[in-house]
């Protein structure tokens with residue numbers, strides 16, 4: 632049983648099959664292949680508007696390269712204090728933007744608060760300060776919660792008033808979308824999003840993320856930044872074909888629905904046990920719970936894999952479900968948790 636991350640999952644068989652079928656004969660390099668050429672229209676159909684799409688292999692590259700198109704080198708990017716771009720990308724956004732500053736903001740359950748954003752002094756025009764350039768939110772958040780359409784729109788409204796572009800780190804966009812039950816358009820450009828990093832890796836791809844620009848002016852420099860940053864694959868068909876297969880027959884939505892449903896089962900099974908506290912609403916495929924130390928140790932000793940969160944001393948743990956997590960695994964985990972929570976401490 633491994634609930635460490637959705638990155639522990641294998642590649643979805645449909646995506647592996649698509650990779651194999653693309654592995655025939657010659658295809659023009661650097662994105663001049665048929666798979667890559669079809670991506671803009673495939674994503675335009677999905678988002679019901681014209682888009683400019685660039686595939687990259689990692690979420691970090693997607694975020695950092697997208698942000699680099701939104702800010703000057705002396706810009707400020709406002710984000711949640713637990714944002715992946717702020718905490719977990721080893722300075723890639725700062726590196727790819729040429730030194731823009733990430734400004735962390737507080738907010739409950741991993742979400743940016745539009746009022747806090749509105750009240751944050753930004754020093755526009757002050758030569759001594761970095762200049763407001765962009766705001767970034769994560770959908771689903773690092774706390775496993777999901778911004779509603781109204782919440783994204785409220786942040787976009789402040790962003791517009793302050794002349795900030797709006798970036799979304801959608802490493803778990805599919806999980807967020809199936810929770811919301813709205814259209815991809817409603818939760819992105821119609822709510823004011825300028826660029827979305829549309830994740831696929833965590834939900835079944837081998838390595839593929841699509842950077843989706845809703846504002847084509849902002850996309851102009853992306854291809855050069857991607858090449859300069861070493862992220863333009865020569866055999867780009869193998870990246871693009873993953874995205875195509877991911878969208879085919881709504882595979883992405885089916886897989887995310889499955890993962891979300893199992894996260895719900897985990898949460899529902901755990902909350903009735905003594906000493907268990909759910910730390911964030913479970914809205915996507917992640918469960919954050921505080922457990923008695925004895926129970927955490929018992930689960931660890933039973934060989935269940937998960938992370939204590941945010942670090943090894945924590946009594947909160949993070950359980951992540953993926954497209955390949957099985958009902959049996961969830962049942963077995965809950966049976967173990969129940970058995971050990973009933974033992975005297």
Ligand SMILES: Cc1ncc(COP(=O)(O)O)c(C=O)c1O
Nearest residue numbers: 689690691692715769800802832
């Ligand atoms: C919210 C979020 N954004 C971005 C990423 C970056 O993905 P990668 O590890 O592919 O660079 C992750 C990965 O854990 C993530 O959780």
